[in-house]
Amino acid sequence: MHLAGLDKESGVAADLKRPRIARAHRLQAARQLIEDNLHRHNLTPAAVAQALGISLRQLHMLFEPTGQSFSRHLLARRLEAVRAQLASDPDRPVVEIALACGIRSSTVFYRGFGQAFGMNPTEYRLSLSKAK
Secondary structure: OOOOOOOOOOOHHHHHOOOOOOHHHHHHHHHHHHHHOOOOOOOOHHHHHHHHOOOHHHHHHHHHHHOOOHHHHHHHHHHHHHHHHHHHOOOOOHHHHHHHOOOOOHHHHHHHHHHHHOOOHHHHHHHHHHHO
């Protein structure tokens, strides 16, 4: 899979393969790859690790000190993208927005949204319209 942000002209991939690059730089690069590719439903830890030129274990170790795993970080960013689109596009169906943000499981989506924001997506939209 080709991930956005890792083309040869940018030099990002080459820089990340140098052994002296700081952990923080690699973590930031991983986070940027996630941001640039949120919409891809097949964005996996293995794909990101390969794009960064590190092992899957190294990728997971990058996220360990943050208190949030790679998968939890990815879901949190996708849920935040959904929340933003719910606000900016109130007529678009909720499930369509979730799919466009790379979320393929409605169960994971609704459970995660409720845990992250304390309400379901429809309630969130209603709270926005009441605030106006």
